[in-house]
Amino acid sequence: MPAEHASQHPLQSLRDFLHEESAGGIVLMAAAALSLIVANSPLAAPYFEVLHRHVGGLSVLHWINDGLMALFFLLVGLEIKREMLEGQLASWSQRILPGIAALGGMIVPALLYFLFARGDVAALRGWAIPMATDIAFALGVLAVLGSRVPPSLKVFLAVLAIIDDLGAIIVIALFYTEQLSFVALAGAGAVLAVLAILNRCGVTRLSIYLTLGVVLWWLVLKSGIHATLAGVMLALTIPLRTNGAASRTDAAAPLHRLEHGLHHWVAFLIIPLFGFANAGVSFAGMSVQTVLQPVPLGIIAGLFVGKQLGVLGCAWLAIASGRAQLPVQASWRQMHGVALLCGIGFTMSLFIGGLAFGDGGELMRETKLGVLAASLLSAVVGIVLLRAAAPRATT
Structure with missing residues (x-):
């Protein structure tokens, strides 16, 4: 490993992270689109048959959702630990704006979902679905906008999504x-x-x-707690320093090496594979009435409306009270655009939906429809607003 890489500054690590997450988000979009095409083509029957075929005691879909996704949660746990100890969450002044915004972006969507689903006991199990933000997808959309969005807002969105992931992990566990x-x-x-x-x-x-992490995963799988949480547990035990290292930012530290080694596998294989396996929903037999059911309506209201209200409203309260400041070179219209992008739930929303309703059945089908519709709506309106809010070039 080159010496200059070993002493890489945390800000450069964050830039690399943003770049990789953005590229991964674009691959994820392509995988999701492909799954929709396959699920509504003559290949639909073999697509669903392969996903539900059992191998080694679990279906292929379970191996993806419970096995491979444990590596995704391991990476999320590593990122949370690193950011809390040496990165953009290392001090309360850095945590407060994205932290308060993330909290609002979890509570308000859950409340809106509850309002739509309160008359249906089965549907109420999905109350946490619209709480999530898909960091890869959202940063992938920001990558499309390029320099129209100031770097400070990209950092704000990344940190908010990391805190959001932490909230989702706690909700899943509890x-x-x-x-x-x-x-x-x-x-x-x-x-x-x-x-x-x-x-x-x-x-x-x-x-x-x-090696011990594999044993931990198997025991957590058998315990009744969702197996992917073993990834987070393992992440918290990975050392952030090497023997005799003078700085926690040493890239030779086990946490940094593992995080770097996992990034490409997670961004370009595991998450796209999860998207391809979980986003496929057949539109056969669907009507307007399907969209008007409590589950899809609650998800769309939560992700598209609730995320805007929660993220932007709580950010405004934090800034108006003097506890935080608007990100550098960012306007309130741009903050609104980023709040919209937080409504791209996708990966974690589909994951929680699977926990709430199982891998099949009508409620999971409605969940996929609601998540896809809300994520697409949030992405499109967010792009339009951010493009309109970009400062005009002077001549």
């Missing part, structure tokens, strides 16, 4: 856990304790952590 197996849960706790001890003892060999 509200979407099946019946617990306390034996498996105790085993998972023991493995997690060993991982924490290894960290405290200065062990930095990633192979040891990853």
